[in-house]
Amino acid sequence: MTYSSKFSPTRLSWSICTAFAFATAVGVAGCGTNPEPVSVVCTDFRAGADLSESTFDIEGPMRKTYGAFAQAAGDLAAVANGMLVDVGASCRAFALELGANATDPATVGKLEPETARAWCSIASAKFAEARTLLQSANVTVAIVTPQCTIDTAFQTKCENRCKTAASCEEALPQDRCPEASRVGTCDATCTGSCAGSEIAPATCSGICDGACFGKCGESAIDCSAGCSCGDTCTGSCTGSCTLPPGGGACSGTCVGACSEPLKNPSCVTAIAAPKCEGDTDCFKSCAASGAARAVCSSGSLTIRVDEAARQDPTIASIVAAMDRNLPPIFLAARGRADILKDNTSDLVDIAGRILGRASEVGTMGVACGLLIGKTSEDARKSVDAALEGSKELAGKVSELASTTKGQSGPTTPFDAHRP
Numbered sequence: 001m002t003y004s005s006k007f008s009p010t011r012l013s014w015s016i017c018t019a020f021a022f023a024t025a026v027g028v029a030g031c032g033t034n035p036e037p038v039s040v041v042c043t044d045f046r047a048g049a050d051l052s053e054s055t056f057d058i059e060g061p062m063r064k065t066y067g068a069f070a071q072a073a074g075d076l077a078a079v080a081n082g083m084l085v086d087v088g089a090s091c092r093a094f095a096l097e098l099g100a101n102a103t104d105p106a107t108v109g110k111l112e113p114e115t116a117r118a119w120c121s122i123a124s125a126k127f128a129e130a131r132t133l134l135q136s137a138n139v140t141v142a143i144v145t146p147q148c149t150i151d152t153a154f155q156t157k158c159e160n161r162c163k164t165a166a167s168c169e170e171a172l173p174q175d176r177c178p179e180a181s182r183v184g185t186c187d188a189t190c191t192g193s194c195a196g197s198e199i200a201p202a203t204c205s206g207i208c209d210g211a212c213f214g215k216c217g218e219s220a221i222d223c224s225a226g227c228s229c230g231d232t233c234t235g236s237c238t239g240s241c242t243l244p245p246g247g248g249a250c251s252g253t254c255v256g257a258c259s260e261p262l263k264n265p266s267c268v269t270a271i272a273a274p275k276c277e278g279d280t281d282c283f284k285s286c287a288a289s290g291a292a293r294a295v296c297s298s299g300s301l302t303i304r305v306d307e308a309a310r311q312d313p314t315i316a317s318i319v320a321a322m323d324r325n326l327p328p329i330f331l332a333a334r335g336r337a338d339i340l341k342d343n344t345s346d347l348v349d350i351a352g353r354i355l356g357r358a359s360e361v362g363t364m365g366v367a368c369g370l371l372i373g374k375t376s377e378d379a380r381k382s383v384d385a386a387l388e389g390s391k392e393l394a395g396k397v398s399e400l401a402s403t404t405k406g407q408s409g410p411t412t413p414f415d416a417h418r419p
Helices: 011-023 062-097 114-136 152-162 280-292 313-355 358-398
Strands: 140-144 182-185 190-195 202-207 212-216 221-227 232-237 240-242 253-258 263-267 299-304 411-414
Touching: 062 114, 062 152, 062 280, 062 313, 062 358, 114 313, 114 358, 140 358, 152 280, 190 202, 221 232, 232 240, 280 313, 299 313, 313 358
Parallel strands: none
Antiparallel strands: 140 299, 182 253, 182 263, 190 240, 190 253, 202 232, 202 240, 212 221, 212 232, 299 411
C-alpha cells in the first residue's frame, strides 16, 4: 500500500500572525495575505514580504545594510514560525496516536516554542516504547531525507547591493560553492552521487539509499517492484545513488562535480563569502535570506513490514501514524532547520550592532530595529525548538533503519518544498 503525505502551505500565514500576536509587545495589525504590517509602530516591516522598496526613513549607506537585515529577518521569521507549527503539530498528533494524554502535564501552561519542544519529547518517549514491538515484528524503515538548496540567485542579487564598489565582479555562485555541495543537471560525467525521487527515480549502478528498482547485489535479487538494497542496485533509485569511482551518467540530479558545467546549478551548503568589499552585516543578512528561501526536494519514507505483522492492528496503527506525521519531522531535523540555525544567530547579533548605530538609522530606524531584532530572536528560538525536538524523534525513528537486502514494502513519498 502506498501513502502520500503533503505539507499545507496555508499554515504559514496563520503561524506568522499567531507568533507575532503573542511574542511582540507592540500593537499588532490584522494579518492579511499581503502580508499586513506586523505592528502599527513600524508599518514598513512585514514578515514574509518583499521589503526591497522599504526605506525605514534611513538615508545614506546604512539604508542598504538595514534593508538587507529587515528582509532577512522577515524571511527567516516566516519560515521558522511555519516550521515550528508543522513540527509541533506533527509531534503532538504522533504522540496522541501512540497513546499520549492530550493534557499531559509537561505541556500545560506552556507557550510556543516550549509547547512544540514538549510534545516532541513526549512523542520521542512514546515511539521508544513502540519501537520494541516494531523491532520484534521486523519492521524497518529507509529514509530519503529532503535535500535543501540555497537560493543563491537571490543571495547574490542582494550582495550586489552591499558592495562598496559597483565595478567589482564577484565569482558566480556555483564557483563559490564547495565542489561536493554542488547540485544540478549533468549531461556528461557526474562524480559523487546521482539523486532521484519518488516521481523520477535516477539510473543507478551503486549503493542506493532509497528504494531500488531493478536488481540487487551479485545474486541479482529481483527488485522490479521496488526494494531496500544494501548492496549494489542496478536499475534506478528513488534516493541518492553513489556513483562508481570516476563517476558516471546521471539521469537525476548530480550532486558533486560534472565534467561539463552543471545546468541549473545550486548549492546545498552556504557559499563562500564574497571577495568584493562591502558591509559585512549586509552580506550576512543576504546569506540569511538565501538560506530562508531554500527549496527542498522531495524525500521519502519506506516502511517495510512482514506480511504476518501487517495483520496486527497495533502495528498497523503505529505504521499509519508514522506515515501521517513523520515527513515534517525529517524535513526539519535533516534539512531546513540545520540550514537556518546559524543564520538566525547571526541576525540577532546584527540587530545589536545596528541598534548601536542609532545616529545613522534615526528614530524610525531604532523603533523598527527593536521590533525586527525581537522578531529575529523569536525566529532563533523557533528554529532551535524545531531542530531539537525533531532531531530527537528522527534519531529514534532512524534506529529502525535497516540494510536488509531485497526487502520490499510500502513507500511514503512526501513533498518538502518551501512552505
